[in-house]
Amino acid sequence: MNRDGDATPTLDRLESLTIDDALGLLDETEHEQLVDLRRRTGMRSDESYELTAAFASLAGPIDEEMPAHLREKIVGEGRRQVRARSASPGSVAPRSARGPRPRRQLWPWIAVASLAVAVVGWWPRLQPSPTTVPADPTGASVVEREWTPTDDPAARGLNGEVLWDNATQTGTMRFVGLEPNDPSESQYQLWIFDATRDERHPVDGGVFDVAEGGETVVPIHAAVEVREPTLFAVTVEPPGGVVVSDRSRVVAVASVDGG
Amino acid sequence: MDELILPRIARGEERAVQQCLERYGSLVWSLARRQMGGSEEAEDAVQEIFVEIWKHAARFDPERASESTFVAMIARRRLIDRMRSRQRRPDHVPLDKASSNLGDDSAERTQMRAEADQARRAMADLRPAQREVLELVLHEGLSHSQVSDTLDMPIGTVKTHARRGLKALRAKLLDEPGAEGRARS
Numbered sequence: 001m002n003r004d005g006d007a008t009p010t011l012d013r014l015e016s017l018t019i020d021d022a023l024g025l026l027d028e029t030e031h032e033q034l035v036d037l038r039r040r041t042g043m044r045s046d047e048s049y050e051l052t053a054a055f056a057s058l059a060g061p062i063d064e065e066m067p068a069h070l071r072e073k074i075v076g077e078g079r080r081q082v083r084a085r086s087a088s089p090g091s092v093a094p095r096s097a098r099g100p101r102p103r104r105q106l107w108p109w110i111a112v113a114s115l116a117v118a119v120v121g122w123w124p125r126l127q128p129s130p131t132t133v134p135a136d137p138t139g140a141s142v143v144e145r146e147w148t149p150t151d152d153p154a155a156r157g158l159n160g161e162v163l164w165d166n167a168t169q170t171g172t173m174r175f176v177g178l179e180p181n182d183p184s185e186s187q188y189q190l191w192i193f194d195a196t197r198d199e200r201h202p203v204d205g206g207v208f209d210v211a212e213g214g215e216t217v218v219p220i221h222a223a224v225e226v227r228e229p230t231l232f233a234v235t236v237e238p239p240g241g242v243v244v245s246d247r248s249r250v251v252a253v254a255s256v257d258g259g
Numbered sequence: 260m261d262e263l264i265l266p267r268i269a270r271g272e273e274r275a276v277q278q279c280l281e282r283y284g285s286l287v288w289s290l291a292r293r294q295m296g297g298s299e300e301a302e303d304a305v306q307e308i309f310v311e312i313w314k315h316a317a318r319f320d321p322e323r324a325s326e327s328t329f330v331a332m333i334a335r336r337r338l339i340d341r342m343r344s345r346q347r348r349p350d351h352v353p354l355d356k357a358s359s360n361l362g363d364d365s366a367e368r369t370q371m372r373a374e375a376d377q378a379r380r381a382m383a384d385l386r387p388a389q390r391e392v393l394e395l396v397l398h399e400g401l402s403h404s405q406v407s408d409t410l411d412m413p414i415g416t417v418k419t420h421a422r423r424g425l426k427a428l429r430a431k432l433l434d435e436p437g438a439e440g441r442a443r444s
Binding site: 016019020021022023024025026027028031047048049050051052053054055056057058059060061062063064065066067070071073074075077078079081082083085157159176177213214215 | 276329422
């Protein structure tokens, strides 16, 4: 039996368990089997079945009023938690618009990343209108591009931007929805493709981690000078990163030319 | 279209918390009552669910799902975890089916009313056996064995109908070609 034939029963079993999990029908033993199967196959959890079950649940009875005392308790506690989270660094909301994604003000999260030089240098230029930020602002050395997620499971739901100033050789990346990593197992690594360099050897932009909590903002530290950036790419690598990536797991790309 | 609330919570707007309860409080409470039965345990579960909602508000992506569906997913996930750790389901306490229509005076819930209608239409498109099983699982909170007893159907058949029904719904929502289970028999 070929490799694909061997894998099929396992993937079928994985899908069945995933669906049963979304329906809330797994006991502890079956759930452990699901976790184990995901680990063995490298397949991450698939939220699409959970979302489908959640959508279908809206068709049932959903109008029973919550007891007033419970509502008051949750509101009180919720306000405390939301206040506490907004006071911590990096707690910036993702984009939330429907339809085409509007550009959003970049300077709040740049400040959060503590790029003092970048903020002083960029703030007047990046002071945007309420709804737009120029993709290639005056000065030409600054590029800002949205991430395009790949099919990698870690990138499901990913959005965010990369901002790079060639003049100062500094930049920032913002991610929302990128799967948190266990640094003891893997780390994310940025690669900057430079038109003046062999594309087999992009510039190492550094390794970083993503924790639970929604939004991750990461300063960029290029290992060598970037002269003409053409593409930014994020891969999954062993802890500490690699010198040369095998590119087996690319999670996001941002093309300078393609926008 | 109702304004989104989760992004405002993610931004730290405290007043959005009250609005979130007004819009989704009944949804979360109803889901909890379906699974948990008794009030006390449902209350504990609902508090945990809203903690998860505050925590994950920034993860909400309107291009993947509606806000109601996202909230329902967070709620179901928490409830399923609780049920699994209990290893036992409570005695089934059916909710009043007449309350499945959201009140007309609920201005905050216009979008959710529309989605509830969409969900009912999507369920109606399933094969009868798949719809029946999914309604018992998703709307009544029954286990495989409880559905089997209720419908006098082998557990293996219950599982097959449940899986095929959810796959068909998912395919419909993703608008994939060859979606099964669309036509009524």
